[in-house]
Amino acid sequence: MPAIECRSLTKYYGDVRGIEDVSFTVEDGEVFGFLGPNGAGKTTAIRTLLGFLSPTSGGAALLGHDATDPGESRAARERIGYLPGDPGLDEDRTAEAFLDHQAALRGSGSREALVARFGLDESRRIGDLSRGNRQKVALVAAFMHDPDLLLLDEPTSGLDPLLQEEFAALVRERVVDGASVLLSSHVLGEVAALCDRVGVLREGRLAAVESVEDLRSRGGKQVRVRVAEDVSRGAFEVRGAMNLRVGDTVSFTWTGGYDALIDLLDGFTVHDLEIVDAPLEEAFMTFYDGDVPGPGRRDDARGARGTEASAPASGTGTDPEKTDADGGDR
Numbered sequence: 127m128p129a130i131e132c133r134s135l136t137k138y139y140g141d142v143r144g145i146e147d148v149s150f151t152v153e154d155g156e157v158f159g160f161l162g163p164n165g166a167g168k169t170t171a172i173r174t175l176l177g178f179l180s181p182t183s184g185g186a187a188l189l190g191h192d193a194t195d196p197g198e199s200r201a202a203r204e205r206i207g208y209l210p211g212d213p214g215l216d217e218d219r220t221a222e223a224f225l226d227h228q229a230a231l232r233g234s235g236s237r238e239a240l241v242a243r244f245g246l247d248e249s250r251r252i253g254d255l256s257r258g259n260r261q262k263v264a265l266v267a268a269f270m271h272d273p274d275l276l277l278l279d280e281p282t283s284g285l286d287p288l289l290q291e292e293f294a295a296l297v298r299e300r301v302v303d304g305a306s307v308l309l310s311s312h313v314l315g316e317v318a319a320l321c322d323r324v325g326v327l328r329e330g331r332l333a334a335v336e337s338v339e340d341l342r343s344r345g346g347k348q349v350r351v352r353v354a355e356d357v358s359r360g361a362f363e364v365r366g367a368m369n370l371r372v373g374d375t376v377s378f379t380w381t382g383g384y385d386a387l388i389d390l391l392d393g394f395t396v397h398d399l400e401i402v403d404a405p406l407e408e409a410f411m412t413f414y415d416g417d418v419p420g421p422g423r424r425d426d427a428r429g430a431r432g433t434e435a436s437a438p439a440s441g442t443g444t445d446p447e448k449t450d451a452d453g454g455d456r
């Protein structure tokens with residue numbers, strides 16, 4: 127049974143598109159990344175999957191439970207760890223009181239170990255904590271009941287590099303223990319380091335689902351070559367060569383195969399040759415060429431469920447699971 131099965135999931139806020147026709151599967155034990163710029167629909171997708179927002183159409187199952195059925199969704203959430211993008215924690219409560227509340231809902235087998243691992247001072251009022259320390263509170267809450275499925279929305283925002291490493295190690299450990307993970311991020315490096323596959327969200331739609339390995343190979347190779355001969359630019363202006371620079375050395379991004387590259391260099395006396403993976407950013411940008419992602423509107427808003435248009439994207443108040451769709455924790 128897949129950890130997440132998402133079938134043509136669509137969510138409009140009134141006439142504003144959140145996500146449209148999003149389908150993907152997160153296999154058991156997989157780390158799946160949602161990648162996309164601000165407003166691409168990552169948070170909307172996660173909150174609709176969790177049952178905090180009612181889908182406009184489509185469906186989903188989490189750990190075999192129907193995400194659109196309130197009772198089933200609640201049952202699934204007992205085995206899910208959710209880290210909201212904006213935890214909206216009650217500033218007046220201490221971290222301890224907040225975690226006690228969360229523990230009563232779902233359990234807290236790993237709480238002590240996580241608090242120690244992230245160096246969290248539970249006695250402090252949440253309102254007095256730095257952004258990074260609030261994120262630690264939310265992280266402990268998401269992981270402490272040893273969930274089978276983790277839904278993590280921009281999990282490392284606010285964490286310093288050391289804590290980001292600690293977080294990555296924690297995710298890897300949980301996956302070894304059998305958990306599945308859906309993680310959203312606009313930080314490519316984070317997704318590349320942690321995920322098996324990545325779904326690229328663009329203007330509410332899933333533009334592609336690829337393995338991180340394929341995404342890397344799509345980015346091509348960066349080639350730098352120094353040859354004995356005088357080089358004319360035209361010699362390298364061939365299909366497959368991009369970002370060409372000709373000087374003492376010739377450098378370009380190569381998106382073709384190795385044989386074609388060898389053919390290209392044939393006839394030159396090569397003094398020096400360096401071939402490295404192109405940065406992942408280049409592959410990522412191919413999904414966004416020429417377009418600035420922004421909010422979409424649908425032509426016909428009549429079918430939309432109208433009550434959520436003014437709701438915030440993330441939970442508000444004391445409980446990260448508090449729904450912004452239907453006015454109560456389902």
Ligand SMILES: Nc1ncnc2c1ncn2[C@@H]1O[C@H](COP(=O)(O)OP(=O)(O)OP(=O)(O)O)[C@@H](O)[C@H]1O
Pocket residue numbers: 139142143144145162163164165166167168169170171211312420421422434435436437438439
């Ligand atoms: N409560 C809401 N009411 C109206 N529109 C909303 C609401 N929440 C999100 N949207 C819109 O839905 C679209 C997707 O937003 P969403 O927050 O899901 O994107 P995101 O990829 O998570 O962005 P970010 O990285 O900034 O959190 C955006 O156009 C956004 O303006």
